[in-house]
Amino acid sequence: MEGFDLGAQLYYEKDGELSILKEKTIAVCGYGNQGRSQALNMRDAGLTIIVGNRLDAYRARAENDGFQTYDISKASKLADVIFILLPDELQESIYKKEIEKHLKDNATLVFAHGYNIAFGLITPPENIDVLLIAPRMIGIGVRECILNGEGYFSFIGVHQNASGKARKILLALTKAVGGLSKAGIEVTFEQETILDLFTEQGFGPASSQIMMKPIDLLIEEGYPEEAVLVEFILSGNMKYTFNQMLKYGIVEQIGLLNKQSQYGLLTRGLRYKEIISEILEIQKGILNHIESGRFSKEWEKRLTKIKFKFIKLMSSRVGFGPLEKRVRKSLGFPEVDLWTETPYPTIKDISVKQELVKELEEFKGYSEF
Amino acid sequence: MQSTIFRNEDGDVSLLEDKLISIIGFGNQARAIALNLRDSGLKIIIAPHTEEYLSRAQKDNFQIEEIPKAIKLADFIFILTDDDFIINNFENSIKPSLEEGKTLIFANGYSVAYNKLQLPTTIDVLLLSPKVPGIGIRENFLTNKGFFSFVSVYQDSSQNALKTLLALTKAIGGLKRGAIEVTSEQQTIMKLFSTQTFTYALIQIMMRSILRLVDEGYPPEAIFVELILSGEGGFTVDKMIEVGMIKQMNFHSQTSQYGQMSRGMKFRQVTKKVEIIQRSILQEIKDGTFVNEWEKEDSKIKLNIMRNSIGQSRFSKVEREVRKKLNFEHIDLLTDSKIPSESEIAALKLAEFQQQVKEFYGGI
Numbered sequence: 123m124e125g126f127d128l129g130a131q132l133y134y135e136k137d138g139e140l141s142i143l144k145e146k147t148i149a150v151c152g153y154g155n156q157g158r159s160q161a162l163n164m165r166d167a168g169l170t171i172i173v174g175n176r177l178d179a180y181r182a183r184a185e186n187d188g189f190q191t192y193d194i195s196k197a198s199k200l201a202d203v204i205f206i207l208l209p210d211e212l213q214e215s216i217y218k219k220e221i222e223k224h225l226k227d228n229a230t231l232v233f234a235h236g237y238n239i240a241f242g243l244i245t246p247p248e249n250i251d252v253l254l255i256a257p258r259m260i261g262i263g264v265r266e267c268i269l270n271g272e273g274y275f276s277f278i279g280v281h282q283n284a285s286g287k288a289r290k291i292l293l294a295l296t297k298a299v300g301g302l303s304k305a306g307i308e309v310t311f312e313q314e315t316i317l318d319l320f321t322e323q324g325f326g327p328a329s330s331q332i333m334m335k336p337i338d339l340l341i342e343e344g345y346p347e348e349a350v351l352v353e354f355i356l357s358g359n360m361k362y363t364f365n366q367m368l369k370y371g372i373v374e375q376i377g378l379l380n381k382q383s384q385y386g387l388l389t390r391g392l393r394y395k396e397i398i399s400e401i402l403e404i405q406k407g408i409l410n411h412i413e414s415g416r417f418s419k420e421w422e423k424r425l426t427k428i429k430f431k432f433i434k435l436m437s438s439r440v441g442f443g444p445l446e447k448r449v450r451k452s453l454g455f456p457e458v459d460l461w462t463e464t465p466y467p468t469i470k471d472i473s474v475k476q477e478l479v480k481e482l483e484e485f486k487g488y489s490e491f
Numbered sequence: 492m493q494s495t496i497f498r499n500e501d502g503d504v505s506l507l508e509d510k511l512i513s514i515i516g517f518g519n520q521a522r523a524i525a526l527n528l529r530d531s532g533l534k535i536i537i538a539p540h541t542e543e544y545l546s547r548a549q550k551d552n553f554q555i556e557e558i559p560k561a562i563k564l565a566d567f568i569f570i571l572t573d574d575d576f577i578i579n580n581f582e583n584s585i586k587p588s589l590e591e592g593k594t595l596i597f598a599n600g601y602s603v604a605y606n607k608l609q610l611p612t613t614i615d616v617l618l619l620s621p622k623v624p625g626i627g628i629r630e631n632f633l634t635n636k637g638f639f640s641f642v643s644v645y646q647d648s649s650q651n652a653l654k655t656l657l658a659l660t661k662a663i664g665g666l667k668r669g670a671i672e673v674t675s676e677q678q679t680i681m682k683l684f685s686t687q688t689f690t691y692a693l694i695q696i697m698m699r700s701i702l703r704l705v706d707e708g709y710p711p712e713a714i715f716v717e718l719i720l721s722g723e724g725g726f727t728v729d730k731m732i733e734v735g736m737i738k739q740m741n742f743h744s745q746t747s748q749y750g751q752m753s754r755g756m757k758f759r760q761v762t763k764k765v766e767i768i769q770r771s772i773l774q775e776i777k778d779g780t781f782v783n784e785w786e787k788e789d790s791k792i793k794l795n796i797m798r799n800s801i802g803q804s805r806f807s808k809v810e811r812e813v814r815k816k817l818n819f820e821h822i823d824l825l826t827d828s829k830i831p832s833e834s835e836i837a838a839l840k841l842a843e844f845q846q847q848v849k850e851f852y853g854g855i
Contacts, residue, residue, distance in 0.1 A: 126809050128816055130710035210744045237746065258721035260730075275716045275817075305817065309713050317709060317717045322747050325700040325718065327755035331762045332692035336684055336769055343773070345681065346494035349673045352639045353681045354689055357622035358732050363690065364724035370822055371814060372697055372719060373807045377824025380573055381794060382785050383686045388797040389784075390687040391695060392851050393768050398699060400761050405703055408754050421746055430749045434740075437752065443737045450735055453496065453639075453669055458734045478633060484522075485626040488547070491518040491573040 133278070133306040138297025142290050143169055149201035151194050151221070152208040153180040155261025156234055160205060160299045161189060163268050167298040172197055174204075198224040203295065205232045205255075214243045225250055228285050232295060235318065236311030239281055241418040252282035253292045256314050257301055262466070264300060270472050273303030277314045319412045324405040332394075334442065341445070351449045369486075378489060495672040497642065502661030506654060507533055513565035515558055515585075517544035519625025520598060521571035524663050525553060527632045531662040536561045540572045562588035567596060567659065569619075574601045581608050589614055591648075594655055599682070600675025603645055605782055616646035617656045618675045621665055628663065637667030641678045683776045688769050698806045705809060715813045789839045792831045796845050799830050800852040 150161040151174040161184070165171050173184040174197025184191045198204055198221045208216055217238075225231075230251040238244040239252065246252050257264050259274040267274045278296050280288045296306050309317075333354075340350045366375040376384055411417045420426055437443055467475065510533075514525050517539040525548075529535050537548040538561035548555055562568055562585060570577055570585075577585075581602075589595070591613035600618050602608050610616055620641040621628050631638040642660055644652040660670050673681075697718060704714045731739045740748050775781045784790060801807065802825035811821060836842055 126705050126711050126812075128711055128812055130712040132712070132816070210746050258716050259723055260726050263723065263726055275721055277713060277716075307710070307713050307716060309710060313709055313713065317704065317713060319747075319750055320700070320704065321717055322743070323750040323754040324703070325696060326751050327758055328700070329692055329696035331755070331758040332696065332765050333689045335762060335765050336688040336773075339766070339769055339773055340681060340684065345677060346671065346673065348494045348496065349641060349671045349677065350681065352622055352641075352671060353685055355736065356732055357639050358627070358728060359623055360693075361725045361728040362624050362627055363693070364719070364722075364728065367719050368722055368724075368819075370824060371807075371810050371819075372694060372701075373801055373804070373810060374822065374824045376694065376801065377798070379686070381791075382574070383683075384798065385785055385790055385794045386683060386687045386781060387691045387694075388801065388852075389793065390772050391691050392847060393772075394695065394765075395851055397761055397764050397768070398695070400764075401696070401758070402699060402703065404757050404761070405700065408757070409703065409707065417750065421749055426749065430745070430752070433752045434748070437740075438737055446735055446737055452493070454498075455735075458738075478630065481633065482626055482630055485519050485629065488519050488522075490520050490624055491516055491571065491576075 131308040133293055133296070133302055133308070135297060135302045137306075138293040138302050139290065140167060140169070140294050140298060142287065142294045143203070143298065146170070146202040147172060147200055148203040148205065148295075149174050149192075149197040150205045150207060151175070151197060151216075152206070153184045154207065154209075156257070156264065157205070157207040157261075158183065158187070159261050159263075159265035160207065160234075160257075162187065162265055163300045164295075164298045165189075166268075169298055172200060174198065174201075194220040195224055199226075201229070202226060203230040203232060203291070205234070207234055210235060210237050213238045217244050222247070230285075230288075230291055230295075233311070236279075236313075236315035237318075237418075240311045240315040241415060243418075246282065248282070249284050250282065251285050251288040251291060252280070253288060253295070254279040254281065254309075254311055254314060255292070255296050255299060255301055257299065265466055268300040268303065269467065269469075270475065274300065275304045276301030276306050277309045277317075278306040279309050279311060279314065281311050316409075316412055319417065320405075320409055323412065323417075324408045328401050328405060337442075347445065347449050348452055351446070352453070356449075356453065356455075380491070497657055497660070497666055497670045497672070499661060499666045502657035502666045503654070504531060504533075504658050504662050506658040507567075507662060510534070510566040511536065511564055512567045512569065512659075513538060513556070513561040514569045514571055515561065516540050516570070516572035516576075517548045518571065520621070520628065521569070521625070522547070522551070523625040523628035523632075524569060524571065524598075524621075526551070526629060527663045529553075530632070531664075533662055536564060538562075540576055558584045559588045562593070563590075565593070567594045567655070569596045569598070571598055574599060574607075578602050578607045586611065594649075594652070596656075596659065597645075597675070600645075600677075600679040601682075604674075604676040604679040605779065610646065612646070613648050614646070615644070615649050615652040615655060617652060617659070618643045618645060618673075618678060619656065619660055619663070619665065619670075620673075620678050621663070631668075632664035635667070637664060637669075639668050640665040640670040641673035642670040643672055643674050643678075645675050680773075680776050683781065684773055687772050687776070702806055702809075711809055711813050712816060715810065716817070720814075720817060720819070789841060792835065792839060792841060793844060795829055795831055796836075796841065797848050797852060798825050800848045802826055804852055 147170050149172050150157050153173050153175045161171050173189040173191045174194040175181040181191050227249050232253045234256050256277040296302050513536045514521050515538045525535050536556050537553040538558045539545045539548050594615040596617045596619050598620050622639045660666050701714050705711050
């Protein structure tokens, strides 16, 4: 229990050799935000990129960006390397219908998420290299962090090495998408999948259960709804907390709070002792469900999809959903269409942003008061 | 309950022409407010409360004065130091210069809400509490995005206090997004309560979840990147605010959404217990129990015990090692606290407390 092993293999820019990709055609299948950012980064790295997408707005976007576009079957036929950047839940059927039968001998399949391989929903033929390149960054950040020089981390791994060169290809491709800019951390497909699912299912709900309850309590006591939601969420303060955790560490940043806040937070924290043990038990069960494959089997069931629709509907109708809607309206937040695209920053935007970063640098290392 | 929300059209900065503003303190919040006010064309004097801040204010080319003089010269005085400083120095360095007609502005309602100051009745007293830290006050002013603030009039001797409040709020950039009317008492209680529940939960659950995965044999480097070091958290919060907490769920895959929602329900029983604890935390903030406890002599020693315990916890060690390996710098923020001696602990009867802390934070 006491020990921990920092044995993960890390890879950096110097470990990737792009020349191995020189003769290869790379197809990016799926032109959502991840697909788009990765395709643009790879094109900037000098690689030959085509885009596979059905005829929809995303395909038009790829055309607009100057890529040769095809439907996914055609792109799979043409390509030596195929990036599968489609939603998890669509991958299995698209792979079986449009990709598998067109795969060239010794082609390379690249996944950005281990799920479909880890749970055996997709089993590529033996003559194919199967790689994982999972940027630890949202789609738009994958592009932005390369343009502004910040870089990002990625999880990478080899699942199947048919060509004997899978690792070299992996490192070259990761470098081209920008994934070695901070470091590529080697993990297995299973590890990546479980870390991802557990963060969503074990960490997310556990923290939000404790974090959201105070909102109810204050509103129940007659505090103004708008003020409560601003205090807890809408101020955007949490972003700065995350930045402090990033800069100083989760534990260390407690030292930035004033002494009274530290005292309040740490003494009151002791009262959760019993609850923490219960949460740990629940988390253990959740992790076990994920690791054993029970979660993914549950999710595959048709009945589950119906249950899911129901839970989703309920969540928007009761409790927090309507409250949030009301408060956002009162505070003048515009109704945002979910799929409205955030444009990538232009070179000018980036230089303005870098000026801003420079100006704000002066604030770092000082306390609030 | 609906709130009053003030916006740009409610504030008139021209009311501040020819007036002088002094700022006591020059930490991040004070610096951001000072720069914004100066950019809004106002005249500013800084009265730093530490040596370190003196040179910082000089570097920014502000006029600098001692606290009493800065108060004497100014029409409006922002108190932007920590609460302890203001409570300890109010009678001697501040009150004597607080002539009739001046305005005191607090960014934190604490000292007012808990009646820690004997305020003269001939001045105006305002709350102007930006809801982002200093760096955010400056950033959102420069990018013209604005930020939320809590504002209210605590004492209105001039019969003009609300107008002054809104002019000042506008000048720091606090009306662009909206300033919500919140009393000093409400502001203080919400702030203490959110630190003791919300912030705490985030830290605690993050630590526990990370250790669970470490103990299951997953690579610590990957775990820390997944949960915090990717830097994705900031982007996610931006999105959450842009489209809403409920709506942003749609950015996640269906698998992820189902996982979060169905597993979230498993915590329902726990939530009921959480509620009982949080109710008592809120009650103690409201009735003054918490503040009285903090003011007792042994609370500073208790804090040191806890800081040391969490700073030396197993989690802390893993975190430091992982950060080192991934090239993050380490800055000590917890180890400046003195470890209390055995005899000190015995004299203050804190042995039981120490044991309790060791079991809780040491066990992490």
